[in-house]
Amino acid sequence: MKKKILITGVAGFIGYSLASKLLSQGYNVYGIDNFDNYYSVLFKKLRIKNLKKNKNFNFKKIDIINYEVLDNYLRKTNFEYVFHFAAQAGVRYSLINPNKYIQTNIVGFFNLMEIFKNKKVKRFFYASSSSVYGDSQKFPLKETEKINPINIYGFSKKLNEIIGEFYSKQYKLNLTALRFFTVYGEWGRPDMFLFKLFKAIKNKNKFYLNNFGNHKRDFTYINDLVNILTKLMLKKDNKHNIYNISSNNPINIKKIINIYKSKYPFNLIPTNRHIADVLHTHGSNLKVFRKVKKKKLTKSRKGIQNTFNWYIKNKIYKIQ
């Protein structure tokens, strides 16, 4: 019997990418998503269309806020592993619509904890974020560092970790929090820096450069991330554990801008720092590297170039 794996937020960037990898390895993937319209629903539907080409993929449109519907659906199947990625992402939008973060990220997470506390899953992985660290300065940030989020998005992820810790202690639930650092790559998020930059390049449009490009981000390539997760999934671990999923190699945003600015004309408009943004992210990946015996990651220049080529070839700017 093929192992059954549940992925929430499967129409999203990371959910889709992990589902593709697991399907290619012969697993049965059950995916749920509510096709939230935070960014192009068409793009999300294209991801699901791709996944449906594999007969081992099952999809159900479900909102994780709706406990009864969620419980009804999930009680029918025994899953070996769960990857919970459904969330309202994005730090800036958390100032515009904080309620969505409370509903999806906190109530939705709590619903899943309640449903899975009595189900026999081997492990429940869930997406946390580098945003939990806030403006911490002890780089590279280790998982043991104090967490101090500066926006509602980061708070919602910190609360997930606190609730997760509680459910792992109180019930027989093995949980792993994954603190993702700026994930990018093919099928990436249209609301994030790289795809916005690519769109401006393609359309020779305005590009608003936050904080004059003085941020540093620990860009993590999606192919590396899914390789790590498929290995981590099979490892024995503590009842509740936390891992940074990062490249441990922060890049100055200005540096990326300069690479493209010299090749393609676009209208660069430098702006002030956004109050929801942290200045610098840089996570140590030593803990997860040791766990999965990983040594090397894709060079960021290569990962970004692959992403750009894919973006142009597939005309993503038309549906972004």
Ligand SMILES: NC(=O)c1ccc[n+]([C@@H]2O[C@H](COP(=O)([O-])OP(=O)(O)OC[C@H]3O[C@@H](n4cnc5c(N)ncnc54)[C@H](O)[C@@H]3O)[C@@H](O)[C@H]2O)c1
């Ligand atoms: N991409 C990154 O750089 C990054 C960094 C840190 C953390 N994360 C976290 O990783 C996870 C996946 O991120 P992503 O980049 O794939 O984001 P994404 O927005 O592409 O995917 C999230 C998916 O969840 C779905 N969703 C939203 N609300 C839902 C609800 N109420 N019910 C069911 N589905 C719902 C959305 O439709 C979307 O398809 C999220 O939890 C995010 O907060 C991502």
